[in-house]
Amino acid sequence: MIGLVETAPAELVQNARAALGKRNLVLVGLMGAGKSAIGRLVAQQLSVPFIDSDHEIERVSRMSISDLFAAYGEEEFRALESRVMKRLLKSGPRVVSTGGGAFINERTRRHIKRGGLTIWLKADLDVLWERVSKRDTRPLLKTENPRQTLENLMNARYPIYAEADLTVQSRDVRKELVADEVLAAIAATAGNQI
């Protein structure tokens, strides 16, 4: 089956698509949780546009996230992220994967909560560390002890990610399985207020 995109059961996709309606789906969570990877898969399954806010920030600024942090600092990055997020969430349905700090910033969190159904991809430290340690594209982890930094971020941020409408556990299983669980979580909102 190598090279083929695995498709979720048609009924699951239909139910999730109907439950989403015109809303955006916004993925939040810590670095390495799989927001970018799972968001892309979910958008493919739902046949709605996929946008990764970090990619959009890189496109409009013509700079990498690392270069933006280095040149302007985190505060400026957060201001840009907030503006981009507000614009991206103006119309739906879309799947929007955010950068890990977006939902933590109060102003950006307001845009996100207004702009769509939020889902927290939650993962434990070992899973996150295994994934993020393979790449050096994340400026916040350029510290003396990046694993400890990640753990500190977990402690500070998890209570805020918990404000998301839905939570799905991201773990060491096939991405398609986690994507199906996201679809099931969306489908389960049918008829709810969220």
Ligand SMILES: Nc1ncnc2c1ncn2[C@@H]1O[C@H](COP(=O)(O)OP(=O)(O)O)[C@@H](O)[C@H]1O
């Ligand atoms: N089951 C899985 N779910 C999500 N990501 C996974 C999984 N297995 C491996 N990965 C990989 O983990 C890495 C980090 O994921 P990414 O989507 O960039 O996370 P985030 O956007 O939340 O920082 C990617 O290279 C992704 O392909």
Ligand SMILES: O=C(O)C1=C[C@@H](OP(=O)(O)O)[C@@H](O)[C@H](O)C1
């Ligand atoms: O957690 C954070 O504050 C950040 C997460 C990154 O995105 P990912 O969560 O997609 O890695 C990126 O936006 C930037 O490096 C800051």
Ligand SMILES: [Mg+2]
């Ligand atoms: Mg990402």
